[in-house]
Amino acid sequence: MAKLNINGKVRDVQVEAGTPLLWVIREQVGLTGTKYGCGVAQCGACSVHINGEVRRSCSVPVGSVKATDKIVTIEGLSRASSHPVQKAWAELDVPQCGYCQSGQIMAASALLKKNPNPTDADIDAAMTNICRCGTYQRIRAGVHMAADMAKKA
Amino acid sequence: MKNIARVKATNLSRRKFIVGSAAAGGGLALGFNLPFIGTAEAATAAKAGSEINAWVVVRPDDTCVIRIARSEMGQGTETGLAQLVAEELECDWKKVAVEWVSPGQNLARKRIWGEMATGGSRGIRTSQDYVRRGGAAARMMMLQAAADQWKVPVGELSVENGLITHAASGRKTSYGRVSAAAAKLTPPDAKSIKLKDPKDWKIAGKPIKRLDTAMKLNGSLVYAIDLKLPGMLHAAVKASPVFGGKLASYDESKISGMPGVRRAVKVHDNAMAVVADTWWHAKSALAALPIVWNEGSGASQSSAIIAERLKEGLTATNEPFASWQDGGDALKTIAGAAKKVEAVYSTPFLAHATMEPNNCTAKVTADSAEVWVPTQSAEAALAVTSEESGLPLEKCEVHKHVLGGGFGRRGGTQDYTRQAVAIAKQFPGVPVKLIWSREEDMAHDFYRPISQCKLSAGLDESGKLVGMHIRISGQSINAFLNPGAIKDGKDTRQLQGLYQEPGDAQFGYTVPNFLIEYAMRNTHVPVGPWRGVNTNQNAVYLECFMDEVARTAGKDPLEFRRELMSKHPKHLAVLNAAAEKGGWGKPLPAGVHRGIAQFMGYGSYSAAVAEVSVGGGGELKIHRMVLAINCGHAVNPSQIAAQVEGSVVYGLSAALYGECTVQNGRMVELNFHTYPLLRLAEMPKVETVIVPSQDFWGGVGEPTICVVTPAVLNAIFAATGKPVRSLPLKNVKLV
Numbered sequence: 001m002a003k004l005n006i007n008g009k010v011r012d013v014q015v016e017a018g019t020p021l022l023w024v025i026r027e028q029v030g031l032t033g034t035k036y037g038c039g040v041a042q043c044g045a046c047s048v049h050i051n052g053e054v055r056r057s058c059s060v061p062v063g064s065v066k067a068t069d070k071i072v073t074i075e076g077l078s079r080a081s082s083h084p085v086q087k088a089w090a091e092l093d094v095p096q097c098g099y100c101q102s103g104q105i106m107a108a109s110a111l112l113k114k115n116p117n118p119t120d121a122d123i124d125a126a127m128t129n130i131c132r133c134g135t136y137q138r139i140r141a142g143v144h145m146a147a148d149m150a151k152k153a
Numbered sequence: 154m155k156n157i158a159r160v161k162a163t164n165l166s167r168r169k170f171i172v173g174s175a176a177a178g179g180g181l182a183l184g185f186n187l188p189f190i191g192t193a194e195a196a197t198a199a200k201a202g203s204e205i206n207a208w209v210v211v212r213p214d215d216t217c218v219i220r221i222a223r224s225e226m227g228q229g230t231e232t233g234l235a236q237l238v239a240e241e242l243e244c245d246w247k248k249v250a251v252e253w254v255s256p257g258q259n260l261a262r263k264r265i266w267g268e269m270a271t272g273g274s275r276g277i278r279t280s281q282d283y284v285r286r287g288g289a290a291a292r293m294m295m296l297q298a299a300a301d302q303w304k305v306p307v308g309e310l311s312v313e314n315g316l317i318t319h320a321a322s323g324r325k326t327s328y329g330r331v332s333a334a335a336a337k338l339t340p341p342d343a344k345s346i347k348l349k350d351p352k353d354w355k356i357a358g359k360p361i362k363r364l365d366t367a368m369k370l371n372g373s374l375v376y377a378i379d380l381k382l383p384g385m386l387h388a389a390v391k392a393s394p395v396f397g398g399k400l401a402s403y404d405e406s407k408i409s410g411m412p413g414v415r416r417a418v419k420v421h422d423n424a425m426a427v428v429a430d431t432w433w434h435a436k437s438a439l440a441a442l443p444i445v446w447n448e449g450s451g452a453s454q455s456s457a458i459i460a461e462r463l464k465e466g467l468t469a470t471n472e473p474f475a476s477w478q479d480g481g482d483a484l485k486t487i488a489g490a491a492k493k494v495e496a497v498y499s500t501p502f503l504a505h506a507t508m509e510p511n512n513c514t515a516k517v518t519a520d521s522a523e524v525w526v527p528t529q530s531a532e533a534a535l536a537v538t539s540e541e542s543g544l545p546l547e548k549c550e551v552h553k554h555v556l557g558g559g560f561g562r563r564g565g566t567q568d569y570t571r572q573a574v575a576i577a578k579q580f581p582g583v584p585v586k587l588i589w590s591r592e593e594d595m596a597h598d599f600y601r602p603i604s605q606c607k608l609s610a611g612l613d614e615s616g617k618l619v620g621m622h623i624r625i626s627g628q629s630i631n632a633f634l635n636p637g638a639i640k641d642g643k644d645t646r647q648l649q650g651l652y653q654e655p656g657d658a659q660f661g662y663t664v665p666n667f668l669i670e671y672a673m674r675n676t677h678v679p680v681g682p683w684r685g686v687n688t689n690q691n692a693v694y695l696e697c698f699m700d701e702v703a704r705t706a707g708k709d710p711l712e713f714r715r716e717l718m719s720k721h722p723k724h725l726a727v728l729n730a731a732a733e734k735g736g737w738g739k740p741l742p743a744g745v746h747r748g749i750a751q752f753m754g755y756g757s758y759s760a761a762v763a764e765v766s767v768g769g770g771g772e773l774k775i776h777r778m779v780l781a782i783n784c785g786h787a788v789n790p791s792q793i794a795a796q797v798e799g800s801v802v803y804g805l806s807a808a809l810y811g812e813c814t815v816q817n818g819r820m821v822e823l824n825f826h827t828y829p830l831l832r833l834a835e836m837p838k839v840e841t842v843i844v845p846s847q848d849f850w851g852g853v854g855e856p857t858i859c860v861v862t863p864a865v866l867n868a869i870f871a872a873t874g875k876p877v878r879s880l881p882l883k884n885v886k887l888v
Contacts, residue, residue, distance in 0.1 A: 016412060019433055020433070023431065023432065023433035026379075027387075027431040027432065027433060028431075030381065031372065032372065032375070032376075032378075032379035032381075033371065033372015033373070034372070035376075035378075035508075035509070035557075036378070036510065036588070037508050037509075037510070037591065038591045038824055038825050039590065039591055039824075040591075040824050040825070040826060042824060042825035042826055043508070043825055045508060073372065074371060074372035075371065075372045075373075077371070078371075081367065081370050081371045086370045086371065089366070089370050090362075090366055090367065090370060093362050093363050093366055093791060093792075093795065094366075095227070095363075095365075095366055095369040095370070096227030096228070096229070096795060096799060097226055097227030097507075097508065097509070097555070097556060097557050097558045097559075098227065098365070098366075098368075098369030098374060098555070098557070099376060099507075099508040099509045099557030099558060100508050101369050101370065102372050105370065123833065124833060124834035125834070127832075127833045127834075128832055128833070128834070129832075129833075130508070130825060130830050130832060131508070131802070131833075132506060132507060132508045132558050132560075132802075132803075132830065133227045133508075133558060133799045133802075134798055134799030134800070134801060134802025134803055134831070134836075135795070135798070135799065136798075136802060136831075136832075136833040136836040137798045137836060137838070137839055138795070138798070139833060140833060140836070
């Protein structure tokens with residue numbers, strides 16, 4: 001039994017404490033925008049925010065998450081895809097297959113929250129999620145565009 | 154951002170096609186029944202719009218629903234095909250929605266949608282003609298319906314953005330208003346339809362945005378792995394780690410008390426699955442399940458043994474080599490040449506590593522079988538579902554989901570679909586979702602085949618190429634997947650791009666006294682098509698060797714190539730385009746060097762220029778890549794650029810890191826920490842040059858990958874003076 005605050009809603013889940021948060025989000029809570037890619041914190045497809053920090057939820061045991069921790073998944077990032085990262089991604093047609101993009105968007109939005117004006121080197125350091133389709137060039141451009149949008153907003 | 158209306162993939166397959174089924178190109182079937190359909194759903198379908206023909210449904214609100222038969226796995230074929238239909242339809246692009254065709258419907262309608270398989274970069278190029286005719290026929294029928302209503306000759310009407318105008322009387326109507334009447338008309342003869350000159354395109358040929366982006370930004374797109382069905386169970390699977398091994402025994406008692414576990418089930422004779430209430434429970438129990446394998450003869454195999462077998466093929470004689478030759482006796486010419494160059498190259502097994510692991514949900518009852526699956530070949534999935542369930546094709550259906558990557562992994566084999574059906578039939582009436590772990594995905598791929606290549610060339614005193622011999626030794630995809638394609642022990646498919654195969658992958662040079670041979674050396678490792686297939690390895694062999702020969706001849710690599718390409722103007726034009734944009738011959742910052750390569754595959758011509766630097770400790774940095782492609786007609790330049798950018802990442806992941814090694818008969822690299830893929834920080838700046846010649850239809854998804862690695866390796870050669878002859882680069886000391 002765990003109490004989780006996901007996207008602003010507190011939920012009780014019946015689950016063993018060692019279960020990765022990813023699978024609790026997907027299977028118990030039913031939010032499937034957060035993806036399974038590797039299970040070993042390598043690819044970042046499972047990225048969510050916990051108290052504003054980007055975390056690879058496949059490697060976070062649910063027992064380590066406190067009821068007061070604020071978890072945000074892609075579904076809770078914004079209303080109607082209005083986050084600057086989502087808008088920039090749409091403008092640049094970033095996704096190809098799209099499977100990794102929830103994680104990429106969560107990583108990019110966490111970066112911009114900490115660093116509203118990232119350099120290419122900052123983006124290199126923060127954006128370590130794997131995209132097998134190879135959308136990195138547009139992801140980089142998207143982070144810069146989102147930073148500009150956020151400044152103008 | 155445009156709000157594109159959309160029909161969920163699963164809805165279409167529940168629809169009864171009784172609504173004005175008028176078919177472009179004949180084959181009209183009215184009122185037939187599809188499985189799984191209730192009358193309430195049929196009634197909903199009728200309200201949803203009028204089927205003008207197989208490709209176009211028009212709703213009263215003027216929404217034009219365009220049907221897509223090919224699979225979307227990120228390559229943008231959905232948007233490109235919709236552009237082609239919409240172009241001829243003359244509809245309002247803002248009112249376009251798309252709908253997926255299922256293979257059950259295709260079968261029931263005598264394959265009215267044609268080929269559904271999506272591979273070989275064929276999605277657009279081999280369906281463009283009939284989908285455009287479908288759009289044009291629907292336009293003609295809607296104009297005719299308006300003309301009939303107004304009792305005027307159809308020739309007096311014009312249409313733009315789905316609005317029909319009769320200029321003489323000033324009357325106007327819309328597609329939505331005439332669609333019901335249009336659906337009842339006899340379709341025009343497809344062959345008589347005159348298609349637009351691409352010069353007049355307004356929707357096709359433009360860099361317009363993808364139709365499927367919005368739902369990939371907020372987690373709302375339901376991939377097959379995300380599917381939820383009432384009462385669903387979840388399965389994790391493990392097959393014999395040694396290829397060809399069999400299940401000997403297992404001890405279910407060890408997991409029977411574990412949370413959520415229903416039971417352990419055998420999957421064919423080589424795998425075990427655990428079925429549970431959640432996938433995490435299934436996976437955890439599977440990890441705890443004691444399984445004994447009968448590993449079989451494959452267990453003795455290793456990368457070293459396989460390498461030795463391939464090496465033997467480089468010099469073997471007296472066997473039926475697949476071969477192609479041009480000019481006179483290559484071997485004799487090279488033996489007598491003033492200068493000789495010889496090199497042996499090798500490339501490893503590679504895994505596809507789609508981001509979405511293999512998965513399939515199956516539900517089998519006494520008289521029906523359904524699967525929900527990411528597949529590049531929906532009809533193969535249907536066939537597998539029928540075979541495995543023992544039910545006839547008509548009782549089976551495949552619900553296609555957008556793939557989280559395909560790259561050739563999820564084509565005709567459909568091994569994961571077969572497993573899912575095999576598991577689900579042990580739980581009659583209950584949907585069971587099978588998900589492979591990443592480790593299972595890496596352990597049981599159809600890998601890019603391993604090969605080695607021995608090349609030799611002869612030059613005369615002036616440095617002119619007088620002969621070349623290429624011997625490839627390696628595994629055959631056809632031998633594993635399609636033995637019928639091998640004639641008299643010869644498999645020319647492994648020579649892709651190195652001979653004058655009509656159309657798809659022509660050799661781009663005229664080499665006097667040229668001989669190319671393939672010695673088949675198979676292994677126990679399953680192999681299959683991997684984005685770009687054999688062009689990838691073959692382009693590395695040929696194009697890196699060309700640089701070695703050019704250096705021996707004392708010539709610039711670009712000039713050396715140009716001298717051999719006068720009879721191959723399209724190859725040459727693309728090479729020149731890459732060289733020009735890449736600034737070939739112009740000064741570079743200190744320590745930066747260029748490499749160039751060209752090749753042809755999938756009906757398209759590609760070339761690349763890479764700029765790299767190699768540090769004192771051998772650190773490689775790839776700064777910039779320019780890629781040029783001539784794919785004939787360029788349906789969506791922005792998506793072509795996206796595919797080119799992606800192809801650089803796919804190519805560089807292989808070049809830098811990609812390697813699946815065999816130990817004790819099984820794969821060693823089972824996740825991304827041992828099978829690294831390129832990450833953003835390593836991504837060079839990519840510039841795409843589209844060289845459209847508008848006189849053919851070439852592919853886009855695959856052709857440019859093969860020039861990425863040789864361009865980079867040639868730039869390294871320029872930087873260090875040492876050719877790189879084996880991959881991946883992580884194993885190579887550059888300085």
